Amino acid sequence: MPLWHKRSRKQNLAPVNNSSIHIGSDALPALAQLLQRPGTTHVAVLADTNTARLCYPRLQPLLPDNHLLIEISAGEEHKTLSTCERVWAELTEHRFDRHSVLVCLGGGVVTDLGGFCAALYKRGIRCAVVPTTLLAQVDAGIGGKTGVDFQGFKNHLGVFQLPEAVCIEPEFLTTLDPRELRAGYAEVVKHWLIADADAFMQGRNYGLFVDDWAAVVRESVAVKQEIVAQDPLERGPRKLLNFGHTVGHALESYLLGQAGRAILHGEAIAAGMVCEAWLSVQKGLLTESELDKIETFLFSVYDKVQFVTLETEAIAELARQDKKNQGDTINCTLLEAIGRGVYDQPVTVAELADSLRYYHRL
Ligand SMILES: NC(=O)c1ccc[n+]([C@@H]2O[C@H](COP(=O)([O-])OP(=O)(O)OC[C@H]3O[C@@H](n4cnc5c(N)ncnc54)[C@H](O)[C@@H]3O)[C@@H](O)[C@H]2O)c1
Numbered sequence: 001m002p003l004w005h006k007r008s009r010k011q012n013l014a015p016v017n018n019s020s021i022h023i024g025s026d027a028l029p030a031l032a033q034l035l036q037r038p039g040t041t042h043v044a045v046l047a048d049t050n051t052a053r054l055c056y057p058r059l060q061p062l063l064p065d066n067h068l069l070i071e072i073s074a075g076e077e078h079k080t081l082s083t084c085e086r087v088w089a090e091l092t093e094h095r096f097d098r099h100s101v102l103v104c105l106g107g108g109v110v111t112d113l114g115g116f117c118a119a120l121y122k123r124g125i126r127c128a129v130v131p132t133t134l135l136a137q138v139d140a141g142i143g144g145k146t147g148v149d150f151q152g153f154k155n156h157l158g159v160f161q162l163p164e165a166v167c168i169e170p171e172f173l174t175t176l177d178p179r180e181l182r183a184g185y186a187e188v189v190k191h192w193l194i195a196d197a198d199a200f201m202q203g204r205n206y207g208l209f210v211d212d213w214a215a216v217v218r219e220s221v222a223v224k225q226e227i228v229a230q231d232p233l234e235r236g237p238r239k240l241l242n243f244g245h246t247v248g249h250a251l252e253s254y255l256l257g258q259a260g261r262a263i264l265h266g267e268a269i270a271a272g273m274v275c276e277a278w279l280s281v282q283k284g285l286l287t288e289s290e291l292d293k294i295e296t297f298l299f300s301v302y303d304k305v306q307f308v309t310l311e312t313e314a315i316a317e318l319a320r321q322d323k324k325n326q327g328d329t330i331n332c333t334l335l336e337a338i339g340r341g342v343y344d345q346p347v348t349v350a351e352l353a354d355s356l357r358y359y360h361r362l
């Protein structure tokens, strides 16, 4: 059955291997149960400065009295090996063993970095994820991609390692900055564009004016979960989830490296999706009218990312390090229709630069 077949809205979230996903009011009780499992020796919560202040108090009553709080600085610039070293040093100092649990409480930076730390410390300790941004609830917390940035390249070091549980409490979203909510929404739109044309058509009507975020989270998690279940290690169909990321990651990496110009991951992906939808038209896969629908919608939600045309080649060059590549071939995920992604589509650096120039002209 193709990946983009119509899913039942009530579809169960089948665990991928042994990772369970809890969404809604039973999510935090499920975490409490996991932490009380006999044999658990130590519990640490990894949070960033914001989630330590805004989300940790909600978790505290569920935690054992002697738990450890490890706080890291917030922001993509801290998703690095040196932050991991700090986390590992704290675990070591407090004699965490393999029966310990690391609870990652935060957005994608905390869940990516924390998952990576848990996977490597003593070759693997238990890990639970409590995603607190929209982006992490619909995407980063799901599917076991963990890692950190390295030498300016996104997620350049990492492992696939599923957490024991993902506990999603949509109420955490109430304290989220509107810019962060908007950025996370880009991954929701990505899921629609690769796998759910009906949801895209409906979503166009309400944009960010959503009154039931929990429903949006459930639907989006179901799309990702279904794809990850088929291909956990990204040998094939999981590459669909990378739509918008060949250009998006290049743009994000380029701007992150320049003081004052960093943009959020979701903002980069929104721009990347416009570029890659345009490339899909150039390759004869998508119609002009579909491209127009995608662009109109994305520009109704996102501001244009600012760069000058002189920078397009340098940005496009960064795609040579994309993880979907094979040898010198840059493999992109494109669209063959709204709601139908297609992966392993070769593109050149020149074509990626053209797509950025197209975006710049819009
Ligand atoms: N592993 C994956 O599959 C995957 C998928 C998508 C993105 N990512 C990664 O995720 C990262 C982006 O994640 P993100 O957008 O969540 O960014 P983030 O983790 O930096 O969080 C965004 C900001 O929101 C704050 N925050 C978090 N929860 C909050 C809350 N409930 N209330 C108030 N503030 C809160 C954080 O402190 C931070 O300042 C990128 O590094 C990206 O590469 C990974």
Ligand SMILES: O=C(O)C(=O)C[C@@H](O)[C@H](O)[C@H](O)COP(=O)(O)O
Binding pocket: 139, 142, 143, 145, 154, 155, 187, 234, 238, 239, 241, 242, 245, 249, 323
């Ligand atoms: O889960 C996946 O697979 C994804 O590609 C989801 C992406 O939204 C996410 O940004 C992921 O971290 C990108 O992975 P990478 O392998 O391109 O670094």
Ligand SMILES: [Zn+2]
Binding pocket: 139, 187, 245, 265, 269
């Ligand atoms: Zn992403």
